[in-house]
Amino acid sequence: MSIELVFHIAGGDFSNAGKASSHIKKVLKQLNIDSKSIKRIVVAVYEAEVNVAAHAFSGQVTAQITEHHIEVVVSDQGPGIENIEQAMQPGYSTASKEVREMGFGAGMGLSNIQKNTDELSIESRVGEGTIVTFRCNYL
Amino acid sequence: MKVDEILKHADAQLITTVSDRCRNLDMAFSSDLMSDVLTLDEENILLITGLSNLQLVRTAEMADIQAVLIARGKRATPEMIELANENGIVIMETPYSIYKASGILFAKGLKAVY
Numbered sequence: 001m002s003i004e005l006v007f008h009i010a011g012g013d014f015s016n017a018g019k020a021s022s023h024i025k026k027v028l029k030q031l032n033i034d035s036k037s038i039k040r041i042v043v044a045v046y047e048a049e050v051n052v053a054a055h056a057f058s059g060q061v062t063a064q065i066t067e068h069h070i071e072v073v074v075s076d077q078g079p080g081i082e083n084i085e086q087a088m089q090p091g092y093s094t095a096s097k098e099v100r101e102m103g104f105g106a107g108m109g110l111s112n113i114q115k116n117t118d119e120l121s122i123e124s125r126v127g128e129g130t131i132v133t134f135r136c137n138y139l
Numbered sequence: 140m141k142v143d144e145i146l147k148h149a150d151a152q153l154i155t156t157v158s159d160r161c162r163n164l165d166m167a168f169s170s171d172l173m174s175d176v177l178t179l180d181e182e183n184i185l186l187i188t189g190l191s192n193l194q195l196v197r198t199a200e201m202a203d204i205q206a207v208l209i210a211r212g213k214r215a216t217p218e219m220i221e222l223a224n225e226n227g228i229v230i231m232e233t234p235y236s237i238y239k240a241s242g243i244l245f246a247k248g249l250k251a252v253y
């Protein structure tokens with residue numbers, strides 16, 4: 001079994017950030033994946049989606065769902081991340097005032113993605129964009 | 140603590156059609172920081188917050204949060220209520236501040252996550 005799902009995300013569009021994770025959640029539930037794994041996966045996807053909405057101009061989520069794991073690629077066109085190690089530190093954030101007022105911008109998203117995934121890679125080019133790739137094995 | 144008891148103690152209104160008044164919440168967490176809420180591992184949590192936007196409901200959906208209590212008389216929007224109903228999330232509104240609602244519910248026995 002292998003299901004591929006693709007979603008677009010617009011930068012700044014917070015009301016639609018979450019559509020990809022929401023859809024992925026429904027598919028995983030239908031596949032009877034255990035609820036702990038589903039939560040880990042959708043939290044990671046949601047954090048990545050919100051990052052595109054908060055920090056980039058536009059982006060795309062691709063999820064590859066198989067029997068034993070899910071692989072997710074969230075790529076965006078945006079400012080990129082200059083220092084990835086620094087960005088991964090809990091508490092580091094460049095989020096705008098607007099983003100903070102919506103309840104984000106605590107600098108916890110990337111470390112939370114790390115916590116909830118089994119493999120994570122972040123590639124970024126300043127001025128071009130960022131690609132966050134991760135994999136979660138079901139419990 | 141049951142949804143029903145929360146409504147009574149916090150003088151709150153149930154505003155979703157998901158009206159599972161017997162739903163039991165084991166613990167509560169008060170925060171306006173959605174990224175903080177997304178780090179919780181516990182289940183059956185009541186989230187008490189001063190935030191009222193669509194991201195609040197999305198966050199509850201992803202974090203498996205069963206019930207949300209919006210403090211300080213803030214109102215949930217129709218979009219929020221619709222999304223919560225779709226996902227089986229209970230939304231309540233209380234005129235109390237986060238501090239007051241949290242204090243009362245804690246004193247009545249609803250445990251803290253941390």
Ligand SMILES: Nc1ncnc2c1ncn2[C@@H]1O[C@H](COP(=O)(O)OP(=O)(O)OP(=O)(O)O)[C@@H](O)[C@H]1O
Nearest residue numbers: 051055087093094095104105106107108109110174
């Ligand atoms: N897709 C991205 N494009 C550009 N910069 C990014 C992207 N994702 C993260 N960053 C940078 O890394 C920082 C840390 O990201 P992280 O997700 O950990 O925290 P945050 O988004 O600022 O706040 P939170 O996730 O807690 O709401 C961001 O503030 C931003 O500077």
Ligand SMILES: [Mg+2]
Nearest residue numbers: 047051109110
């Ligand atoms: Mg983030």
